[in-house]
Amino acid sequence: MxxxxxxxxxxxxxxxxxxxxxxxxxxxxxxxxxxxxxxxxxxxxxxxxxxxxxxxxxxxxxxxxxxxxxxxxxxxxxxxxxxxxxxxxxxxxxxxxxxxxxxxxxxxxxxxxxxxxxxxxxxHVHTPLFAQVKQQVNDMDQVQGATLTYMKYSSRYDQVLAGKTPNVFSLEFAGGALQDLGVYPVYSAVALFGEPNSVVYFPTLIATKADGKGVAILRYDDFEVTLNFGKTSNSHLVSEIYGLKDTLVMDNPADLTDAVYYDADQQAHKLSAPVEANDMxxxxxxxxxxxxxxxxxxxxxxxxxxxDLSRQVNSLLDTLRQSAGIEFPSDNR
Missing domain, CATH: 3.40.50.720 (NAD(P)-binding Rossmann-like Domain)
Structure with missing residues (x-):
């Protein structure tokens, strides 16, 4: 033990x-x-x-x-x-x-x-279903891009609206959407497609000067991956990975419980893997x-x-943040 x-x-x-x-x-x-x-x-x-x-x-x-x-x-x-x-x-x-x-x-x-x-x-990258997703992506003849969305309203944003600065929205504590929910789609993109050639982040800044939500674009040799994430609103959109005529659809890149592969004939194939009630x-x-x-x-x-994956994600998060001009006190440690 x-x-x-x-x-x-x-x-x-x-x-x-x-x-x-x-x-x-x-x-x-x-x-x-x-x-x-x-x-x-x-x-x-x-x-x-x-x-x-x-x-x-x-x-x-x-x-x-x-x-x-x-x-x-x-x-x-x-x-x-x-x-x-x-x-x-x-x-x-x-x-x-x-x-x-x-x-x-x-x-x-x-x-x-x-x-x-x-x-x-x-x-999420340790779950059996994510492993199935990764295998399916590897089996696709061609990948033309992806859109990964994870947007969930944070109760702490109520405090921001009341004029306060909770830790999760504080630059002092390295908070913000990218450093929280944004980590999940970034991890998914790097785990599935590798490191991109270039990236850019378009944040929506809130009263605390941190990013409340944003859109990141990751550019690869032959396609782009768009990441939508945030803590100031809710999204019910699925996430998709695009082949040629085929598409892989996931309910959520972080709280992943359902994934369906639509082949070139648009026939649905549900990916089968055990899903734990507690995804940790x-x-x-x-x-x-x-x-x-x-x-x-x-x-x-x-x-x-x-x-290695953790190192790559760390580097990518930093590059995205720098592209948006978001600085933390810890950057000058």
Whole structure:
């Protein structure tokens, strides 16, 4: 049983812990929160053995094998660095880091701690259905482009409308639509089509100066991929990948539960794969297998593929953001 520590006590951490319990391969042992009351409440809720309110004590004295980091985006780098320096494995919520410089520094630190593994919690690319989608794309004779849409109204936007600046819409905390929901279609595009030749992002900025929603265009040799994402409205559009006469339709590039391939004769073929009620379960199974067999060649191959994909996504997110003139304080770290 892998011992798990957590940083960040919010709804996504709830979902993560519940998924970990489903796999029966993880045990939550250690909680970090900035306040004693919240740390106690969360530890009691999920039956953790210990909690800390001092981050240095958490890493030096906490009894856990891996830490799940679900703090505001701008703090991922700091916490991941401390974890690696204390030889703790890292599962960092997307986006892993705010720019390529942070990523390269973490990569160098991992080389100095070769037994430590770091993975980004991009849950959708670990699902069996996404694997089916990827296989179907590979089987298509020609790809002429794609439109990937993930737009979901955030309750935190109500706070923005009330004149406040919640973390998810704060430049100080590296927030905004691209760094949140936008990560999913970016991940899907890179996983399915590779790195694009050029990109541009057209954001809609909100009162906090962060992007509330936007459209990104990724240009490849023979086609373009359009990404629509945002946190200030809802979309019910499907996502599509275009062949010549054939089309692959997905209900959602992030919360993927249904995919249908329409062949050249427009006959529908539903892609069949198990879908978990909690879509974090597949990634936690994958991460458990990696940490349980750290020297297995097949696991190391998967790990390198995940890490390379994470690096590519990090670079692409940064290029998109720079194309729109969006800067974070952490860029000048």
């Amino acid at each position: 892998l011992k798990l520590g957590i940083i960040g006590t919010n709804w996504i951490t709830d979902q993560f812990i519940e998924a970990a319990n489903v796999t029966k391969r993880w045990q939550l042992t250690t909680v970090f929160s900035r306040t004693t009351q919240r740390a106690q409440e969360y530890s009691s809720k999920f039956h953790a053995q210990e909690f800390f309110t001092d981050i240095n004590e958490f890493f030096s004295n906490g009894v856990f094998d891996a830490v799940y980091i679900a703090s505001p985006n701008s703090l991922h780098y700091q916490y991941a660095r401390q974890a690696i320096e204390n030889d703790k494995h890292v599962i960092v919520e997307k986006p892993a880091f705010t720019n390529p410089d942070e990523f390269s520094q973490i990569e160098a630190l991992l080389q100095a701690h070769p037994k430590v593994r770091l993975v980004e919690a991009a849950r 379960v597949p990634e936690l199974r994958d991460f458990a297998a990696l940490l349980e067999q750290p020297n297995d060649k097949e696991q190391l191959k998967k790990y390198q593929e995940w890490f």
